[in-house]
Amino acid sequence: MAKQIRFEHDGKEYTLEFTRKSIETMERQGFIASDIADKPMTTLPALFAGAFLAHHRYVKKELVDEIYSKMTNKQDLLSKLAEMYNEPIQALMEEPEDAVGNVKWEASF
Amino acid sequence: MGGELLESSSSPSYTEIFYEHFPFYLSIGMTYDQYWNDDCLLVKYYRKAHELGKQQRNQELWMQGLYIYEALCDVAPILHAFAKPGTRPLPYSEKPYPLTKEEAVANKEAEEKAARAVAKAKFEAWAASLKLPEHKVVNADGH
Numbered sequence: 001m002a003k004q005i006r007f008e009h010d011g012k013e014y015t016l017e018f019t020r021k022s023i024e025t026m027e028r029q030g031f032i033a034s035d036i037a038d039k040p041m042t043t044l045p046a047l048f049a050g051a052f053l054a055h056h057r058y059v060k061k062e063l064v065d066e067i068y069s070k071m072t073n074k075q076d077l078l079s080k081l082a083e084m085y086n087e088p089i090q091a092l093m094e095e096p097e098d099a100v101g102n103v104k105w106e107a108s109f
Numbered sequence: 110m111g112g113e114l115l116e117s118s119s120s121p122s123y124t125e126i127f128y129e130h131f132p133f134y135l136s137i138g139m140t141y142d143q144y145w146n147d148d149c150l151l152v153k154y155y156r157k158a159h160e161l162g163k164q165q166r167n168q169e170l171w172m173q174g175l176y177i178y179e180a181l182c183d184v185a186p187i188l189h190a191f192a193k194p195g196t197r198p199l200p201y202s203e204k205p206y207p208l209t210k211e212e213a214v215a216n217k218e219a220e221e222k223a224a225r226a227v228a229k230a231k232f233e234a235w236a237a238s239l240k241l242p243e244h245k246v247v248n249a250d251g252h
Binding site for chain 2: 001002018019020021023024027028033054087088089091092094
């Protein structure tokens with residue numbers, strides 16, 4: 001199952017998720033994925049709003065902004081949303097078979 | 110450092126990559142809605158199912174080749190240019206080849222059962238053909 005963020009606001013359950021269609025819609029509206037690394041604080045609200053498209057397409061922008069302003073731990077939220085945003089494209093990429101010669105790697109951060 | 114590689118204007122957008130892969134997933138049975146709006150990980154399972162389907166198809170083609178090979182071998186005696194008059198083809202398999210171990214065991218048991226029934230029938234026929242002296246039942250009172 002795809003990665004999701006769930007929360008409750010004003011007694012209503014929300015599920016944030018990215019589908020290929022929601023990413024296509026965001027890109028059509030000018031969203032650029034590489035801006036997540038360059039301008040994280042200006043990109044985050046757009047990324048957050050885009051995550052509503054899959055399950056809550058008709059929620060008004062004012063409400064999304066209001067929810068966003070109340071979200072805690074925004075640094076973590078950004079990293080989770082970025083991870084979720086990349087999932088639809090990662091799922092399309094084949095992982096190489098586990099075989100001799102494959103390069104294993106790990107990050108220190 | 111390295112940013113110039115990421116920001117290269119030639120790198121395709123996510124949308125372009127999605128559209129590039131889209132025909133393949135349509136060809137393996139995904140619907141438009143599943144690809145664009147459903148769980149994004151569904152593509153992995155479709156790919157896996159596609160691989161399994163290919164393996165199954167390969168197995169079926171291999172089996173078909175085996176049946177054709179057997180049929181050719183069975184009919185080979187009468188295809189011989191110098192075959193003796195009255196030469197007949199070998200009988201083709203009565204049943205399809207078993208695909209599972211259970212099926213193979215069940216087939217073997219059925220064959221053994223049929224062979225026993227034939228042997229029993231032969232023995233009874235042979236016994237009936239013998240002219241054995243009739244047994245007389247003698248009661249305790251001697252009659």
